[in-house]
Amino acid sequence: MKFKDAEDxxxxxxxxxxxxxxNDLSYIKRVxxxxxxxxxxxxxxxxxxxxxxxxxxxxxxxxxxKAGQKTGLFVSPYINKFNERxxxxxxxxxxxxxxxxxxxxxxxxxxxxxxxxxxxxxxxxYETVMAFLYFAKQKCDYAVIEVGIGxxxxxxxxxxxxxxxxxxxxxxxxxxxxxxxxxxxKEKSGIIKHNRPVVLGNxxxxxxxxxxxxSGKEQSKVYLLNRDYQVTDEQQIEYRYxxxxxxxxxxxxxxxxxxxxxxxxxxLLKVDLSDKKIQQAINATQIxxxxxxxxxxxxxxxxxxxxxxxxxxxxEFVHKQNKILGGKVKVLIxxxxxxxxxxxxxxxxxxxxxxxxxxxxxxxxxxxxxxIEVREKYNYAEDYQVAYKNLKxxxxxxxxxxxxxxxxxxxxxLNMEEH
Numbered sequence: 001m002k003f004k005d006a007e008d009x010x011x012x013x014x015x016x017x018x019x020x021x022x023n024d025l026s027y028i029k030r031v032x033x034x035x036x037x038x039x040x041x042x043x044x045x046x047x048x049x050x051x052x053x054x055x056x057x058x059x060x061x062x063x064x065x066k067a068g069q070k071t072g073l074f075v076s077p078y079i080n081k082f083n084e085r086x087x088x089x090x091x092x093x094x095x096x097x098x099x100x101x102x103x104x105x106x107x108x109x110x111x112x113x114x115x116x117x118x119x120x121x122x123x124x125x126y127e128t129v130m131a132f133l134y135f136a137k138q139k140c141d142y143a144v145i146e147v148g149i150g151x152x153x154x155x156x157x158x159x160x161x162x163x164x165x166x167x168x169x170x171x172x173x174x175x176x177x178x179x180x181x182x183x184x185x186k187e188k189s190g191i192i193k194h195n196r197p198v199v200l201g202n203x204x205x206x207x208x209x210x211x212x213x214x215s216g217k218e219q220s221k222v223y224l225l226n227r228d229y230q231v232t233d234e235q236q237i238e239y240r241y242x243x244x245x246x247x248x249x250x251x252x253x254x255x256x257x258x259x260x261x262x263x264x265x266x267x268l269l270k271v272d273l274s275d276k277k278i279q280q281a282i283n284a285t286q287i288x289x290x291x292x293x294x295x296x297x298x299x300x301x302x303x304x305x306x307x308x309x310x311x312x313x314x315x316e317f318v319h320k321q322n323k324i325l326g327g328k329v330k331v332l333i334x335x336x337x338x339x340x341x342x343x344x345x346x347x348x349x350x351x352x353x354x355x356x357x358x359x360x361x362x363x364x365x366x367x368x369x370x371x372i373e374v375r376e377k378y379n380y381a382e383d384y385q386v387a388y389k390n391l392k393x394x395x396x397x398x399x400x401x402x403x404x405x406x407x408x409x410x411x412x413x414l415n416m417e418e419h
Contacts, residue, residue: 001103003371006083009099013102013123014335014342016121017120019122024153031125041136042072042143045142045163045265046147046161046191048150049165049166049201051310052167052168055069056167056258058073061073062281063262064089064141064142067273068087069271069286070089071140071143073090076148078407085127086134086289093412097236098130101130101133101134121157125155128155151189163197163269165201167258168257169207171340184207195219200222201257202225202262203225223375227306229264231259233250233253233256236250244267246277248283252291254311255291262282289411291317297398299321303419306405306406318400321400322400327399330355332403334358337364354376354378356370356374356385388403388416
């Protein structure tokens with residue numbers, strides 16, 4: 001037995017490389033094969049998208065759970081604790097189960113090394129195999145699987161789901177799956193499977209044909225937002241699908257799309273749940289690190305927005321709130337240095353008071369990584385904890401403090417708030 005406790009497992013996973021010499025699914029398939037293909041023993045829903053995939057998976061898994069289905073959820077990144085990545089009925093995988101499945105994965109790798117001494121998995125493959133194995137062992141009715149990056153080449157793309165979901169398509173991870181939005185759409189279309197329906201959210205017209213072409217080829221029925229199902233958000237969120245019409249509590253507009261996408265996918269599974277229980281499941285869903293309000297009057301909002309589309313949506317929401325409150329918007333932000341830093345910072349208002357910071361994470365931007373005009377314009381605080389405390393103590397009752405730019409920063413601040 002290689003691993004004795006959860007810390008052993010997590011240390012090992014993070015010591016693994018991030019990429020193979022060739023970007024295909026052959027490595028993960030070999031391990032799954034030795035483990036008797038656990039990914040085929042549970043019904044799955046596969047979710048990708050530039051933004052909104054995390055929220056959509058949480059809404060969907062809560063609907064399934066409310067319907068009495070034993071539901072697995074695989075998401076990334078985690079906010080507080082690694083175990084959040086793999087959930088069962090809304091609860092994180094317990095440490096002892098984490099150790100058990102990791103040891104089984106390790107034994108499978110040892111077996112493969114008898115004929116291929118250099119065989120190994122990368123970090124995300126290891127996590128994905130553990131999730132599939134756990135869901136199969138727990139005999140889940142359904143597992144909601146969030147893609148890591150992209151679609152076709154993503155390590156989760158070893159399943160034939162009941163329903164595929166593509167929430168949005170925009171620019172992010174261009175170096176890996178780009179450079180153009182058309183390349184990104186083609187990569188994400190890789191989760192569309194033969195004869196399995198696909199739910200499409202807010203898809204730009206210029207790439208819709210790429211997804212429709214792939215769906216046609218796979219004989220996969222398409223359910224498109226604003227054509228096959230609708231959502232409006234005036235005083236409440238109103239969802240319409242065929243003869244169904246359901247109202248939900250008000251949330252930021254972009255969340256209303258994720259609710260509509262999740263609900264459409266849920267209806268396609270033909271799982272029985274009353275409208276009232278659907279309302280309860282959605283209204284009770286709190287998505288960690290997304291529009292998360294940790295304090296009111298003054299408001300403190302945490303959101304891991306880290307690309308142009310997500311930041312644009314977030315700032316529209318925050319500036320709208322600020323118009324009502326009439327205070328100042330203060331922002332604590334760090335980003336990963338491989339993101340579109342120039343474009344993200346162009347989205348802020350002149351009146352927003354921004355403090356740049358960093359976190360102890362290899363990809364996190366340090367002062368020198370921010371564009372020169374950003375460095376010259378805004379304050380930089382090396383210690384995010386001190387910066388957060390100072391900003392929080394300096395708030396007036398109508399101000400908004402926004403912590404954003406990275407889920408790692410959001411997770412670190414949440415940990416501070418809880419201790």
